[in-house]
Amino acid sequence: xxxxxxxxxxxxxxxxxxxxxxxxxxxxxxxxxxxxxxxxxxxxxxxxxxxxxxxxxxxxxxxxxxxxxxxxxxxxxxxxxxxxxxxxxxxxxxxxxxxxxxxxxxxxxxxxxxxxxxxxxxxxxxxxxxxxxxxxxxxxxxxxxxxxxxxxxxxxxxxxxxxxxxxxxxxxxxxxxxxxxxxxxxxxxxxxxxxxxxxxxxxxxxxxxxxxxxxxxxxxxxxxxxxxxxxxxxxxxxxxxxxxxxxxxxxxxxxxxxxxxxxxxxxxxxxxxxxxxxxxxxxxxxxxxxxxxxxxxxx
Numbered sequence: 001x002x003x004x005x006x007x008x009x010x011x012x013x014x015x016x017x018x019x020x021x022x023x024x025x026x027x028x029x030x031x032x033x034x035x036x037x038x039x040x041x042x043x044x045x046x047x048x049x050x051x052x053x054x055x056x057x058x059x060x061x062x063x064x065x066x067x068x069x070x071x072x073x074x075x076x077x078x079x080x081x082x083x084x085x086x087x088x089x090x091x092x093x094x095x096x097x098x099x100x101x102x103x104x105x106x107x108x109x110x111x112x113x114x115x116x117x118x119x120x121x122x123x124x125x126x127x128x129x130x131x132x133x134x135x136x137x138x139x140x141x142x143x144x145x146x147x148x149x150x151x152x153x154x155x156x157x158x159x160x161x162x163x164x165x166x167x168x169x170x171x172x173x174x175x176x177x178x179x180x181x182x183x184x185x186x187x188x189x190x191x192x193x194x195x196x197x198x199x200x201x202x203x204x205x206x207x208x209x210x211x212x213x214x215x216x217x218x219x220x221x222x223x224x225x226x227x228x229x230x231x232x233x234x235x236x237x238x239x240x241x242x243x244x245x246x247x248x249x250x251x252x253x254x255x256x257x258x259x260x261x262x263x264x265x266x267x268x269x270x271x272x273x274x275x276x277x278x279x280x281x282x283x284x285x286x287x288x289x290x291x292x293x294x295x296x297x298x299x
Contacts, residue, residue: 010136010152023070030260056086078111081271083224131155147176214290228275
């Protein structure tokens with residue numbers, strides 16, 4: 001395990017360890033815009049693979065691009081923004097395929113601890129016998145965002161990744177790592193997670209019910225199995241980038257779908273973040289957002 005300054009930093013070190021400018025990386029789509037921006041900033045090409053809102057990345061589409069790619073970067077548990085979770089059998093198959101072609105998988109498991117089911121889903125790393133999976137995570141979404149404590153289990157790329165980290169940061173500050181380690185060692189992290197998961201699941205139900213009641217009837221809503229984001233697909237006539245400018249004037253915020261891809265798609269989609277305290281103000285804002293959408297459709 002190599003410590004990093006958060007999960008995005010873990011992804012960065014993993015990418016520069018196994019790729020060079022001009023190489024091609026396969027990712028899910030839609031995908032968190034921070035990952036898109038980072039991959040592009042490294043001079044890498046991107047292939048976006050269709051991703052199911054429940055089962056995750058399409059394995060059939062992955063098979064087609066294997067000869068073209070140098071690495072994969074997937075959020076296998078509760079993808080942001082879809083909330084999808086790759087089934088265990090799919091994870092095993094992805095690891096098998098990539099091992100066969102000696103293609104590293106950079107696995108962003110940032111949201112794995114925020115599950116709504118009975119148990120935490122295993123990461124692809126659990127099925128990795130050849131060391132090709134670089135498992136990344138942090139406590140930024142579960143415990144302490146400002147601590148920037150993350151990690152990567154880099155498998156067979158450990159020595160090379162440590163050398164890359166040495167060139168960029170020498171080492172990670174140990175104080176916050178010690179604080180988090182102590183918190184985990186005494187069992188307080190699991191206790192904290194139980195409360196967090198319960199709160200987020202209740203928030204999800206509030207958001208889902210409000211959207212179903214106040215948004216247009218043809219609105220499609222994701223059913224996340226964990227994490228803290230909702231993906232909405234609106235009427236094709238709605239441009240969420242235009243809607244965003246209108247919503248901001250009413251002090252309502254969301255992420256337009258176009259942010260989550262490098263192509264001209266998801267223009268009628270949006271991501272909502274339900275990791276906020278549910279109260280009358282949030283409910284009213286969500287109701288007003290539904291009203292704004294209906295007004296746009298009536299024009």
